[in-house]
Amino acid sequence: MRSRQKIIDATLELIGSGGFDAASIVAVAGAADVSRQTVYSIFGTREQLISDAVADLVRTVFDEMRDVHPTHPGPAGELVAVIVRGRAVVHAHPVLAVLQGSSGQNPLLDAGMVDRARPVAREMLAPMALRHPELSDRWDDIVDIALAAGLFAVFFESPDRADDDLAAFLMRWIGPAMSLWGTSQRN
Incomplete structure (x- = not known):
């Protein structure tokens, strides 16, 4: 659960500073200090990761x-x-x-x-x-x-x-x- 939130936070930070293109799986994994496999195992695809990150932000x-x-x-x-x-x-x-x-x-x-x-x-x-x-x-x-x-x-x-x-x-x-x-x- 903690990794999920770190990944979401990193995704939002990357989107905010560099747009959607900046939020690649590799960049998100690096910013969250997790492996690419961790990102894929939690979210499946980049599209799902971005969708979940923005939905999480909207809820806040x-x-x-x-x-x-x-x-x-x-x-x-x-x-x-x-x-x-x-x-x-x-x-x-x-x-x-x-x-x-x-x-x-x-x-x-x-x-x-x-x-x-x-x-x-x-x-x-x-x-x-x-x-x-x-x-x-x-x-x-x-x-x-x-x-x-x-x-x-x-x-x-x-x-x-x-x-x-x-x-x-x-x-x-x-x-x-x-x-x-x-x-x-x-x-």
Whole structure:
């Protein structure tokens, strides 16, 4: 267990200082002071290592993302507040900021990325789910909307756009969808 954390820490340090390309198995093993075989035996592949390292980091910043104060009412306002706060956290953290790189070398943005992100999003949004049990039958949709809007906010939205402006835009999109769920049947 200790080796796993040393490897994760070394991976994140390498990504933060040199991008994804710097986090090779050889470099990570050297930085963690373990053998390459140890890295492979714990993580299997470089892609899994990087995915696990970033997921571990995301879990550590959940407290920052959960401590939001919505400026708009209801569950849509809460979801928008989490997305806007998430963008700020990603832009502020050196390792997470690497995710925004346009180099095309981001191994997290592959075909399985959304499937890996769903459990992390569920965990992050769990407090909201507890506060709004009336939305339990739509929770899969809410998680997918959070991922789509969150990815948009982090990767495609300008970091210069004011948080209030981004929140208002997201509310115009997310608010009506979520308000309909209270009065309509699931398709």
